[in-house]
Amino acid sequence: MGPLYRETSRVLKLIGKDGGETNIDKAIWADLCEPEESEIAEVERRFGIRLPTREALSEIEVSSRLRSDKGQLIMSAPLIARHGEVGMLSPTGFILDKDRLVTVRFCQMTAFDQVHEAIEKGDHAVGGQEVLVRLLEDIIDRSADRLERVAEELATASHAIFREPQKDGPKKRLGRETRRLRALMVRVGRASEQMVKVRHAFLAIGRIANFVLDRCEPKIPDALRDRLEAVKHDIESLDEFESSLTGRVQLLIDAATAFISIEQNDVVKVLTVVSVAGVPPVLVAGVYGMNFHDMPELSWPWGYPFAWALMILSTIIPVLWFKWRDWL
Known part of the structure; x- marks a missing residue:
């Protein structure tokens, strides 16, 4: 099969308990990014598991995304992958077999890279369960960061929409003002699209956390259980924050539409x-x-x-x- 760790567009990265590169028999985490068929076949043979296809990971039914098979937890979630400025949702699979973790993804994701770097720098993981918890924690942290950036974008748009008119400034032109408000509506719409993606991601992570707490065999240690409970609480907070942002998005869209209507009504009145x-x-x-x-x-x-x-x-x-x- 050749080297098990390659810096190419497709990566099979194997992490051992010492945090460094290892062979497939001693790996506690096999991370497959855009895997080749030979890599999939080798991991399936050596780990004794059946890796889900991209189509299977894209299923939306909860029963398809979360299932247990002979002690293996097979989970999937749509996660935000790096794709330009906006990002896109990409199906990602997590297979937890005893204390080994296999992840399957089809795009580069910052959360996975950060956990790789942390482990390789000496922050060693003791097993696949801990690696999974670290991934979930990092994904939630990045979801919170994305929502914070969305909140800043909405605050900027709100200030631009509800700004006081300049009394001594140049007189507004209908065409220019309408174009300005339309541009702001586009920004708000993109922020709303980003919120939807983040919500899909962290709700799926919340279901995975619950599933692992209920079905994981052997049972996870109390320390990891507490961290998973903290992940669930963070998701509840993010859900409330996202709901407040959703209301703000609707307010800004309605306000911009109303201002455009007012400007047009002034022209019709004249x-x-x-x-x-x-x-x-x-x-x-x-x-x-x-x-x-x-x-x-x-x-x-x-x-x-x-x-x-x-x-x-x-x-x-x-x-x-x-x-x-x-x-x-």
Whole structure:
């Protein structure tokens, strides 16, 4: 099979109890990232397990994501993988067999890299159970960091949406203001999408923590049990925090939409006043444009100025009435 630890695009990393590289027989953790078929076959043969396919890990039923088979705990969760600025959900498998852990993933994930580095620097793990707990803790920590960044993004968007208008500043243009608010709505929408991904991830981790506490054989030590309980409490806190952010997202979307509607209504109101104020002078011009022979105003020396004055007056009166009603 060749070297068991390779720095390539596909990695099979084997971690032993001493925290360093080891052979497959002594490994407490085999981490497969975009594994090759030969690596999958070797791990299955030496560990005596059946690794789930990517399609199986993508199943959404709880019974498919969490199951026990002959003492092996087979678990899966959608985790956020590095993919540009936003990240994407990628199915990830955890197989806990006695005190050995096998993880299967198809993207690079920072949480796994951090646990690798911690173990290789000398923070040794005593078994697969502890490695699993460390992974869950690190994933929850990163979920909290992502939600904090989302909260900062929403705070920035909120300040931009609810900012006070500048009294002495340049007059707002409808097109420019609408584009600004639409851009803010896009930012809020992306933040909301990120929240949904984080929520999917930490809720799946919470189910794994409960499943391990209930089904793990041999039973996990009290110290690890307390850490898993702490993971569950952290998830409850994250769930409450995410719910508050969801309400804030809805508020910002509604506010931005309302402000765009207000700006558009102001334009419609001005157009309505202009159209109403333009009806009387058009009527006057139409009357005096008929040129009937018996129209007395046609022979007046001041008939033309009189028509102009009548048209101007009929324009001003509706505008003043709108101002008096405070509609303008």
